[in-house]
Amino acid sequence: MISAFRAWSRIRQAVLCLVGTALVVLVTLEGANAPYAPVAVATVVSGILCLAALVVPEHRFARQAALATAASCVLTAVETQLPQRPENTPGMVELCALLLLITRAVRRRPASRALLHTAGAAPAAVALPLRIAEWDANLGTLIGLIAVFAVPFAVVLGLCLRWYDALRAREREAIRQAQRLEHARELHDFVAHHVTAIVARTKAARFAAAAGHTQTPEEIDRMLAEIEGVGSQAMGSMRAMVSVLRDAAAPAATRPTADLSTLRDLTDEFSVLGPPAALTIDPRLADHGLAPEITTAVHRVVQESLTNVRKHAAAAGRVEVRVALLSGAPDRLEVSVTDDGRGGTAGVRETADGRGYGLVGLAERVEAIGGHATAGPRDGGGWFVRAALPLNAASPAG
Template sequence: MISALRARSRTQQAFVCLVGAALVVLVVLEALNAPYLPVVAATAVAGLLCLTAVVVPEPLFVRGVTLAAATSCALSVVETQLPHRPENTPGVVELFALLLLVTRAARRYPPHKAIVLAALPALAAVLLPLRIADWDENLKNAIALIAVFAVPFVVVLGLCLRLNDAVHTREHEAIRQTERLEYARELHDFVAHHVTAIVAQTKAARFTAAAGHAQSPEDLDRMLAQIERAGSQAMGSMRAMVSVLRDTTAPAATRPPGNLGGLRALTEEFSAVGPPVTLILDPSRAGRRMPPEITTTVHRVVQESLTNVRKHATGAGRVEVSVRMHPGPPDQLQVSVTDDGPGGTATAREKTHGHGYGLIGLAERVEETGGHITAGPHEDGGWRVLAVIPLDPASSA
């Protein structure tokens, strides 16, 4: 409770303290209606215990509600045996505090435990009117009103609040799961792309050394420079992702621009360490700005496909990346990445199902825009990844 109060603004803290002080004063004033000083003190203690139990932390709630309800019940039973009792009020603040305890028990605890915890303050609330001096028809009506209407109402209120908490929890978990999937895709798309280049270059160097071929200083320096550049790019991507995670208000620095111009840099970077890439861009879309989710998805499809070429199509001599309008339904973009590498059965299986999450995340990303993606052997040999992406993801979704 103290930590929650500190998290509020100074105005809210002042308001809460003011309300708490006012309730304490009301409890004391109601207790002064009792004819005996010991009963005054007992009434004040019972009221303060009930107020305290309403705001105690969760680990102390069971003890707090048990002590408060037991004290209230004992005081009500004892006052029924006294010759003089309060004339007008048995403790209205204490009554409302007991009803709030019932609400909190129904809201926070599982059914079997909530029944026990809610029954204690409910019983104390029903017995509370017995402290009044005149036992007449009005007293019976007050007891009936509390038992038949007030207690069931606060139980239903607690259950409604419980349901509302469950809905908010599910929504929060769904949002967190979506964020986790997005971050997982971002990390895979960027880091795995660069790390794969490092692995490919290292394998090439080891293969050359194992074959007994002496490498010239120029070739060795060029290969090491490519590894260094890929490592620097991986570190840059990681740093950009960390900056996004640390500051959610900052735009994601890892996202490509709002057009397809970044594809040329991506293919040129791949060609520097792998088979040459031919990039074919539809002239009507090359320089036009498009929704960021479209350009991001196109960029990821090409990036992941080139990463898979580097991993699996070791014998590929050329790669073609094509981004053009779909010949079928209008307002759809067709993205294809085709290589001429060997498409053996084992390689095809590995490409299609994989051991990682690249194609899984890629399919999720394309489907979020309302499109679809396929991967398989090409009719002219090699392997082809084909994605069809609507240009208006909102209407497609």
């Protein structure tokens, strides 16, 4: 919820803060009508709980909605037994929040759960006017209006919004499908063209060698330069395609593919063509049954970091890969990759927010399981990539 709030514009944040403050003030003023201080406090708390149920993240909505509904029902039951009750208002802000709670449940939750939320919030909303002091014909009319019109309207509004969301989702999927077809054609027309040119030039070189034609160093250099040029064009086309397809703000789906045993293969393979890569794995990790999501995230951090070292760290003499329990946090592990080369950010700052697509993917994978990744230049030269991960993958809440 906090991260979503920070992603909004300043104007939207200011409007939300003003509206939230005004609603809390109204709830407080309504609570002040209660004749007893404990009841006043309970009225404010119940109202704020109902308001909070409207803004909590989706995975916390069920618990918050149940808590708000229960608090409202209990407060109503208690107030009906008191000799003195509020004279002016039973809590109209809380009533509106309960109705909007029904709307949100119908809009966002599965049908069975939406029915449960409605079955809890609707009686709470209908019974809420019983908190007021005067029980007369007007009170019965108000209860009837809530039961006959307000609650059904909240349900219908939720259904309309649910239908609208489904319609928008289908439209977005249709647009994405059309874009996929267009990008597939572009991928074939541009990238495949360059790859075909590389294959053709390579075959020509092999044919000349098989025919016994002795090539001069100048001819070999020219042929390799042509292949390099076409390869660079292919990479440029591929990069342009990725920049169109890739949305750095939207998390990509990930799946577990590896375990820590593959790290040795990565460092050994890297050391063959690059600087020596030293791997250190904390022996205490052997006592922990790491989830596949964790081991895969570690694997990806090391893999992407070594790739960046090979591409961007000029004159690197040594690379260190370390996987260990995080100091001071025994329930988390830390994976770090550091080098002593030069190059820094030259090849990394390729997206609008200053991160390469590989680092964006790493951040997504790490954050998806409750971790945190950082990268940057080291004091004295070189580069580091560091990720702190939980020992057990965070299970997504529903």
